[in-house]
Amino acid sequence: MDSVSDTNRRPHTNSLIGLQAAVAASALGWLLLAPPAQGQMLLVPLTPTASAQLPRLAFHGETRLIAAGPLPGSLVVEGRRSDLAGLLRHSTLILAVPPGGCRSGAAA
Numbered sequence: 001m002d003s004v005s006d007t008n009r010r011p012h013t014n015s016l017i018g019l020q021a022a023v024a025a026s027a028l029g030w031l032l033l034a035p036p037a038q039g040q041m042l043l044v045p046l047t048p049t050a051s052a053q054l055p056r057l058a059f060h061g062e063t064r065l066i067a068a069g070p071l072p073g074s075l076v077v078e079g080r081r082s083d084l085a086g087l088l089r090h091s092t093l094i095l096a097v098p099p100g101g102c103r104s105g106a107a108a
Helices: 002-033 048-058 081-090
Strands: 040-044 064-068 075-080 092-096
Touching: 040 048, 040 081, 048 075, 048 081, 048 092, 075 081, 081 092
Parallel strands: none
Antiparallel strands: 040 075, 040 092, 064 075
8 A cells, every 4th residue: 555655646746846946947047137236237128119118218317228139129238227127117127138248239
């Protein structure tokens, strides 16, 4: 009877291990993409409306344009995360710039 119980537990244990691995991978991914408090950030608009509004909404305070980003409509900027936090309400992601940079065009 113990062998039947062990067999029934294995699929459940495997699914828990898989779930833990997925949570760990998601957390690691978020840590790698979390924008810094200050520095270079990638702004990625998620809708055509957000793409059209991004230049008007992103540049206030001390935020400055570094380059066009690698994704359509995206921008690499330098500034403070707190100044850009309002972009989240306008369907725009604020991400960390990958270690190699992500400039697709000439610096502005």
